[in-house]
Structures are given as structure tokens and as C-alpha cells.
Amino acid sequence: AQSVTQPDIHITVSEGASLELRCNYSYGATPYLFWYVQSPGQGLQLLLKYFSGDTLVQGIKGFEAEFKRSQSSFNLRKPSVHWSDAAEYFCAVGYLGGSYIPTFGRGTSLIVHP
Amino acid sequence: NAGVTQTPKFQVLKTGQSMTLQCAQDMNHNSMYWYRQDPGMGLRLIYYSASEGTTDKGEVPNGYNVSRLNKREFSLRLESAAPSQTSVYFCASSEADSWTYGYTFGSGTRLTVV
Numbered sequence: 001a002q003s004v005t006q007p008d009i010h011i012t013v014s015e016g017a018s019l020e021l022r023c024n025y026s027y028g029a030t031p032y033l034f035w036y037v038q039s040p041g042q043g044l045q046l047l048l049k050y051f052s053g054d055t056l057v058q059g060i061k062g063f064e065a066e067f068k069r070s071q072s073s074f075n076l077r078k079p080s081v082h083w084s085d086a087a088e089y090f091c092a093v094g095y096l097g098g099s100y101i102p103t104f105g106r107g108t109s110l111i112v113h114p
Numbered sequence: 115n116a117g118v119t120q121t122p123k124f125q126v127l128k129t130g131q132s133m134t135l136q137c138a139q140d141m142n143h144n145s146m147y148w149y150r151q152d153p154g155m156g157l158r159l160i161y162y163s164a165s166e167g168t169t170d171k172g173e174v175p176n177g178y179n180v181s182r183l184n185k186r187e188f189s190l191r192l193e194s195a196a197p198s199q200t201s202v203y204f205c206a207s208s209e210a211d212s213w214t215y216g217y218t219f220g221s222g223t224r225l226t227v228v
Contacts, residue, residue: 009154032214043118043204043219044157051214090156094213101147101172101213104157 002027004093006105013081014113021076021108023091033074034092034102035065044090050074061085086112116140120205120220127195127227135190135223137205145208146188147217148172148180150201157204163188195227 005024013019025031032051036044048059055067065076074091088109094102121136139146144165149157159172163182177199179191188207192199202224206217 034216036217036219041221043221044206044217045219046216049216096214101159101162104149106154106156 002031002093002095002103004091004103004105006089006091006108008108009106010109010111012111012113015083016080019076019078019081019085019110021089021091021110023074023076023105024072025074025091025093026072027093027095029095031074032094032096032102033065033067034094035059035063035074035076036090036092036104037061038088038090038107040087047076047089081110081112083112083114086110118205118207118218118220120203120223122223123221124224125226127192127225129196129227131195132191132193133195133225134192135203135205135225136187137189137220138187139205139207139218140186141207141209141218142185143207143209143218144185145213146182147206147208147213148178148188148190149204149206150174151204151222152201160190160203192225195225197227199225200227201225 034049035047038044050057088107090107091105092102118139147162148160158174161180163169166185181189202222205220209215
């Protein structure tokens, strides 16, 4: 069965510092990969997605993610974090065929210090 | 452009009571989904509707029923609420009949069962 792991429950960074949030998936087929952001009290918003093509994907709000098949990873990055980036971030993975609707990770909470 | 609208935003129920959570989207999306979000658990799929007239169970369907009323509306019903159903419920929709495009989420319904 498909699964996705976000190893870090909380990440704390200083404003202006770079950010990397980790995501690992497990399954044999080619995955569809997503990153979502959830601001406090809000629904989730799609940041970016990947299925094929260039393994470095650009998203909204200055985020990017890199697909590394050899490491089964899809880590989210941002070169310079802003205080408004403080939120919960979710990685999701899905597969075509059957009902392989995306499975979500448990989320990483990003705390930004001034 | 409202996107996905959920009502109510907050609800407190007594054990054994019933209620229906409403969801409507105005993006002409074919597919709609109900998720629940619990601390440390990420999002778990309750039910989904790939297209008007069809519904399927997700990961955690027990204790819930759904109705795809028309293309716009997808409701979630709790027939006899239990404290274990205390959660935040999110409705989502996706383009065409595939989640591969990513989801648009509503802002959620926070449900407490006492």
C-alpha cells in the first residue's frame, strides 16, 4: 500500500533563512506527488505537484520541490523564509490505477522566528 | 469566485445526534471528496465521488454516509455521532474526474461531539 512519511513534526527557522521540508514515499510505481500548505484555521492550498518531466518543480509563493527517485523523496525548499510562511505543510502521494487516491503525510509544522 | 464552500464552520453535537455537513463547489469540477483531519494523523479520506451519481468509500468510512446531490454538491452525514468523530472535516474537489490535477479545499467544519 502506498504511504508517505514526513519525518519532521516541527521545523523552526529564522526569517530569511533557507528551508527544506522532507517527504518520503513508498511504493513501486511512478507516483504523483503534491505539496499543500495549511494556514491556521484554513483549508489546504496546493503549492506544487509533480508527475513527470523536470524533477525540479516550481510552485507558488516561491517554493520548489525536487523529485529524487533513487531516494524516494520529494523535498520542499524555499531559499528565504518569510514570517507569513509559518503554517502546516503536507506532502501527498497518489498512483494511477484502481482507487489510488492520494495519501497524505501527517504534516510538518513550520515555525518562523523573527 | 467562491471555490469550495462548506457549512457550517463550527458545530457541537451530543453523542447520538445526527447532522449533515454541506459542501458546494462552483468550479464545475467532476470529482469531490470528504476528508477528516485529526492531530498528528494528517488527512484521511472518508468518501469520494468521482462523478455525479457515483460514490465510493475511502480509508475511514464507518459511521458516515454521503450523497452526491448534483454536480455542485456533496454532503456528508453522521447518523449517530460519537466522540471519536470529533475532528475537522474538509471537502475538496478536483478538475475533470481525476485527483491528479490536485485538490481545491474548503475551509473546513470543526465538529465536536460531546
